[in-house]
Amino acid sequence: MTDGAAIKTGEAVLALDHLHKAFGALKVTDDVTLDVRSGEIHALIGPNGAGKSTLIAQICGELRSDSGRVHFKGRDLTDLSAFKRARLGLGRSFQTTQLCLEFSVLEHVILSLDCMEGGSFNLFANPRNDAALREEAVHWIGKAGLAGRENRQVANLAHGERRQLELAVALARKPHVLVLDEPMAGMGAEESARMVDLLQELKGEYPMLLVEHDMDAVFTLADRVSVLVYGRIIFTGTVDEVRQDAEVRSAYLGDETC
């Protein structure tokens, strides 16, 4: 994170500027402005269907915004395609894991490392035999808590392990921001706790935008919280402020079992 360290703490790494998106008459993103600052975890919470995953798709370039801009490290990303944004250091995980199931864990992280510049057209060199790549991949696999699982096929990983692999795959690219869509979704209590610990370890190193339903995890991890309801940010503040805010309680926390 040499680059990340260069940006002084508190400066916005990722900034969304009046984003809009509608599917027909349904406004899914309604004038969303928020930023993720270096060193912080910014949690985005909101009920089902609030538009959280849609917003992530707009950030990562999978969906084109109707209007508004996305800035990343001072650069306007709005007109860049998803793969170009990824190359600039936008790391992400998906609400439903998106992984290459036939590769081994090691191969998958090697693939991730080898695609930093968009992938190679070398038809002969086998990246699996590249000692430096292997070593680096093993490092990130360990960092994501998957040491010893290097040769397991991704399809044979447990659900929680797949989530960890998504993280390893993202971390290997030394991202300048991590956008995580419900990294604890579908996990058991134990797996969930492990993921919280892992994110806690990574905190400070990587700025994160964390979409999460589990309020305990949010309160443990986040510095700031934004609440999204029907595509609108109705509140942004520190964890303590969220706890006290009446509007948030009624709009969101009230109907959550937390």
Next chain:
Amino acid sequence: MSKFDRFTLTGIVMLVLLIIAPFVVAQTGWHGGLPLLTRIVIYALAVVSLDLIIGYGALVSFGHAMFFSVGGYVVAVLAYHTNMGDTIFGWEGTNSALVLWPLALLACALLGLVIGYLALKTRGVQFIMITLAFAQMVYFILVSLQFYGGDDGLMMDMRNTMPGIDLDDPFAFYYLALGLLVLWVLFCRFIVNSRFGMVFQGLRQSERRAVNLGVNPLPFRLAAFVISAVGTGLAGVLWANYAEFVTPDMATWAKSGEFMAIVTLGGLGTLLGPIAGAAAFIGLEQILTIWTEHWMIVMGPILVLIALFGQQGMLGRFLKGGRHD
């Protein structure tokens, strides 16, 4: 890495079988034996190429016969003009394989580049349909070439010439084709295991993941499509020389379908499986045509049964097994 071992083992067994097969059939005194083996090897070249994109990239091309036909026609047409004593755009022509074959492959590469670029804008069933549509266009163009025999096709007076190898000698021709098949399979094997191949296969397994790792899908898929077109074109070049005859039938959808059926029959995404598939398909075709003219009535159900019950084809389970813990 037992997968590697199984591949190598299977490859060596197949190679040994294909090397000794001509001697075995010669012993039986059956004259159809060597031509049959030659057809198997030529088809194998085409289906290995098709497997590269279907099996590893899920790019289901239903139009690969167009490259087969274009490879064949380029060679036959240029040889035709040369033998007529014409000049081709001021060039007096040649019958040398070392010139004609690369030209034919270049034509296939260019055609693959253009059609691949257009077809890869689509996915799934649409991709199948658009490749089919382009192949039909090529078919109708070939039929309309009255000067080159139209429907009836074009005879070659003789095979191309190659220094040091007498292509008119059926043995030499067979072993040349086999040698090219070996080189092509090795090349495809390198591709599959390469940095390029990893990205290409990653795109099939999860395009969303690959894109979010920074991969632009089109150039990777297009490169693989072009390589596949060239391999299939080489099969067409060999076919033209083997049969000394090219017809628009080389570009029919039935031919494309045969290629797809053979790949599935042998085992998708294994490179070697389709070679076994070619042997089984062409062997069965030979036996069934002796028996009945409507051999497809028997072959069809066999293919359906294999598709239903042997989901991995003849060699898929073996070649893809024994991997990872």
